[in-house]
Amino acid sequence: MPFIGNNLSPYVLFSISGLIAASDQTVKWLVQQTMAYGESIAVTPFFNWVHLWNTGAAFSLFANGGGWQRYFFIGIAVVVSIFLIKLILENRHKGEAIAYSLILGGAMGNLIDRVFRGYVVDSFDFYW
Numbered sequence: 001m002p003f004i005g006n007n008l009s010p011y012v013l014f015s016i017s018g019l020i021a022a023s024d025q026t027v028k029w030l031v032q033q034t035m036a037y038g039e040s041i042a043v044t045p046f047f048n049w050v051h052l053w054n055t056g057a058a059f060s061l062f063a064n065g066g067g068w069q070r071y072f073f074i075g076i077a078v079v080v081s082i083f084l085i086k087l088i089l090e091n092r093h094k095g096e097a098i099a100y101s102l103i104l105g106g107a108m109g110n111l112i113d114r115v116f117r118g119y120v121v122d123s124f125d126f127y128w
Contacts, residue, residue, distance in 0.1 A: 008094045013101040020105020025112060028121040040125065048125040055119045070118055077111040 035041075035051035042048050055069060084104040088097055113120040 013088045013097050016101040017105040021108040024109030031123040050125045052122040053119040054122050074114050081107050
């Protein structure tokens with residue numbers, strides 16, 4: 001049953017998260033297969049397609065931490081993912097639940113990167 005009143009089934013929401021994580025990993029795999037590390041391709045006046053590795057957090061915060069940050073950010077991703085799963089299971093309004101599902105999918109994609117690669121593959125460079 002996909003809908004429960006004004007809410008979506010957790011199965012639908014977790015499927016959305018899984019599709020986002022799988023799409024994220026597919027894009028990162030394609031970037032690593034087709035672009036040299038450090039390569040940047042201008043797509044629009046505000047967006048570049050890039051191939052970079054980020055061992056830190058957003059905007060490469062703590063990227064030069066010497067390695068401790070990998071395990072720290074894995075821990076944060078696990079805690080945040082558990083919290084998002086809890087929020088999704090609380091049967092929230094569907095717009096809110098979809099937003100949590102999308103965030104969970106992105107967090108899971110980055111968690112997979114950190115566990116198996118030791119860094120997050122960055123491929124989107126939006127700028128002003």
